[in-house]
Amino acid sequence: MDWxxxxxxFASVFVAELGDKTQLATMLFATDKAVSKYTVFLxxxxxxxxxxAIGVLAGSLLSGYINEKYLHYIAGVGFIAIGAFTLYNA
Incomplete structure (x- = not known):
């Protein structure tokens, strides 16, 4: 494995997930005293x-049809578009 x-x-996904809707929803579920914290975590x-897994599968499938260089461009444009949309709506 290439560490x-x-x-x-790990760092990219961890930072991207901090404070997003998923984490907030998980915190909300964890506040319910009737629900096991282990159940929420699992x-x-x-x-x-x-x-x-869906992301890895989709990336693997796309890489069979689209050049990796273009996939990087598409991902970059997608992130820029999401950032611009977020700034516009802020």
């Missing part, structure tokens, strides 16, 4: 694993 790539991906973790 440099592992930690780069369910939220499973959801993130499945969502990540």
């Amino acid at each position: 440099k790539i592992f930690f780069t991906i 369910a939220a973790s499973a959801a993130l694993i499945v969502a990540s």
